[in-house]
Amino acid sequence: MPTDCISYQTSGYFSKLMQDYLDQKSELKPLYNNFPTLENFEKQIAEKAANFNNNNRIPLVETLKKQYQHIEISDSTKQNIELLALQNTYTITTGHQLNLFSGPLYFLYKIISTINLTKELKLKYPTNNFVPIYWMATEDHDFEEINYFNFKGKKFRWNTESTGPVGRLSTEGLSEFFEIYSKELGSSTNANALKKLFEEAYLKHEKLADATRFLANSLFANYGLVILDADDANLKQAFIPYIKEELFEQTSFKAVQETIEQLQAYNVQVNPREINLFYIEDDLRERIIFEHDKYFVNNTKISFSKDEILQLLESNPEKFSPNVIMRPLYQEIILPNLCYIGGGGEIAYWLELKAFFEAVNITFPMLLVRNSVLISTEKQGKKADKLNLSWEDLFTKPADLTNAITHKLSDFAIDLTPQKEILENQFEYLYKLAEQTDKSFTGAVKAQEVKQKKGLENLEKRLLKAQKRKLDNEIQRVTDLQSELFPNQSLQERQTNFSEFYLEKGEQLIPLLIQKLKPLETNFNIITI
Numbered sequence: 001m002p003t004d005c006i007s008y009q010t011s012g013y014f015s016k017l018m019q020d021y022l023d024q025k026s027e028l029k030p031l032y033n034n035f036p037t038l039e040n041f042e043k044q045i046a047e048k049a050a051n052f053n054n055n056n057r058i059p060l061v062e063t064l065k066k067q068y069q070h071i072e073i074s075d076s077t078k079q080n081i082e083l084l085a086l087q088n089t090y091t092i093t094t095g096h097q098l099n100l101f102s103g104p105l106y107f108l109y110k111i112i113s114t115i116n117l118t119k120e121l122k123l124k125y126p127t128n129n130f131v132p133i134y135w136m137a138t139e140d141h142d143f144e145e146i147n148y149f150n151f152k153g154k155k156f157r158w159n160t161e162s163t164g165p166v167g168r169l170s171t172e173g174l175s176e177f178f179e180i181y182s183k184e185l186g187s188s189t190n191a192n193a194l195k196k197l198f199e200e201a202y203l204k205h206e207k208l209a210d211a212t213r214f215l216a217n218s219l220f221a222n223y224g225l226v227i228l229d230a231d232d233a234n235l236k237q238a239f240i241p242y243i244k245e246e247l248f249e250q251t252s253f254k255a256v257q258e259t260i261e262q263l264q265a266y267n268v269q270v271n272p273r274e275i276n277l278f279y280i281e282d283d284l285r286e287r288i289i290f291e292h293d294k295y296f297v298n299n300t301k302i303s304f305s306k307d308e309i310l311q312l313l314e315s316n317p318e319k320f321s322p323n324v325i326m327r328p329l330y331q332e333i334i335l336p337n338l339c340y341i342g343g344g345g346e347i348a349y350w351l352e353l354k355a356f357f358e359a360v361n362i363t364f365p366m367l368l369v370r371n372s373v374l375i376s377t378e379k380q381g382k383k384a385d386k387l388n389l390s391w392e393d394l395f396t397k398p399a400d401l402t403n404a405i406t407h408k409l410s411d412f413a414i415d416l417t418p419q420k421e422i423l424e425n426q427f428e429y430l431y432k433l434a435e436q437t438d439k440s441f442t443g444a445v446k447a448q449e450v451k452q453k454k455g456l457e458n459l460e461k462r463l464l465k466a467q468k469r470k471l472d473n474e475i476q477r478v479t480d481l482q483s484e485l486f487p488n489q490s491l492q493e494r495q496t497n498f499s500e501f502y503l504e505k506g507e508q509l510i511p512l513l514i515q516k517l518k519p520l521e522t523n524f525n526i527i528t529i
Helices: 016-022 026-033 039-053 054-067 075-083 105-125 176-186 189-203 208-223 234-250 251-262 306-313 327-332 344-350 355-359 378-386 390-393 400-410 417-434 441-472 473-486 499-516
Strands: 005-007 091-098 131-137 148-151 155-157 226-229 279-283 285-291 294-297 321-323 337-343 367-368 372-376 522-527
Touching: 005 390, 016 026, 016 105, 016 327, 016 344, 016 367, 039 189, 039 337, 054 226, 054 234, 075 208, 075 226, 091 105, 091 327, 105 131, 105 208, 105 337, 105 372, 105 499, 131 208, 131 355, 131 441, 155 176, 176 189, 176 251, 189 208, 189 499, 208 226, 208 499, 234 279, 234 306, 234 321, 234 327, 279 378, 285 367, 306 417, 321 327, 327 337, 327 355, 337 344, 344 367, 378 473, 378 522, 390 400, 400 441, 400 473, 417 441, 499 522
Parallel strands: 091 131, 091 337, 131 226, 337 367, 372 522
Antiparallel strands: 005 522, 148 155, 279 285, 279 321, 285 294
């Protein structure tokens, strides 16, 4: 059984928009800048160099040094932070929520795609430096999306309340969570390593942002990953002019609305608001709304006149938080960034933003779909071989796979097409006969044709159902294997936490993934551990 990959387009798990983007369909070309190929980075570097404000490098490096001052970092990460001060240094960025203990597996794949792309770029363009950035989504307030992870089919949830930006959330209460989770891990060497990692990340840091930084640094520091928390007054100084334009001109709303009209053939990911900003405090993140010549903070009694909100912006830019429309712009203003790496859903909403970037004269980054992976054990691979299944078979939707296996294993064809053809010929004769008599007979022929065709279709369905019952044991083995690889009939990478595979591979897991994944190849990787 092949253990390499199948294309994203044939995997069945990518939207029509993503398939068309990967196929570089002409109708989507106005919505992105340079398509992510190694050669196209030369143009992207030139565009970013001409357009980026290098003065923004100073607060970036200062902020990163401050954020890393209480954490032990590798020489490669330390060097990459220093390199960001140089005008020939560029970043490759991925972003992710602060999911508890990293959340689903694709957290790893995003960061590994980012690290590996910087390596490829350094080989291709050795006179430049390329730094992998993990942008922590510390300002998000959707706590219900991040307060759990799945391990061996069980959901482990952190039961606490959060109303403000999650990066500022206290980690208090996670010791009780840890007691429950650690019992499930067992007592192996790898289990103890996971316990220590969780304990040091979440029980020895007071805020979720600091805990997540420690976790990601522990997993990836040796590869030079730089982790950024952009919920920072120093960084937001550079964003002030764009916040001001958003408050007074609503440029993003107008530009993105026009783009959405070009995406009518697809499901639109994000609809812009008239003002795409939040007001934030430690326990509050609410939309800013403009009504009756005043600015209101939604669901509060806070309000500002135009002069008051401008004064607040100049003195406290950290009180303003970009939403999903404005966050990408903030990223590209403060980072010398060339490419954003994300999942299909993320790339889809980025495709709504190019006209907005052009309106505010900021270079639009390249958009790269992150690596996707299915991890299989040797035992599962042997099962698949024994059942004569290919990876394409296993990626098939469960109902379709069951039907296909029933057809394959059946001793006879579960297909009444020959009988349907005979029926067609019989009714062709009857219609010719009907032409020689009155219309009522033609109607009777038509009614009988519909009835008999429907009867054959029902018989075919019942025959398939009967064979499924007869072949139940064989089919069950197939569906059991597929359920192991695609938990809850979903992609493994969206369901399973990395700790499940760390128990098996330990410290070898991430180096193995680093070795196998190629960020510029649009293939779904199957990796056996």
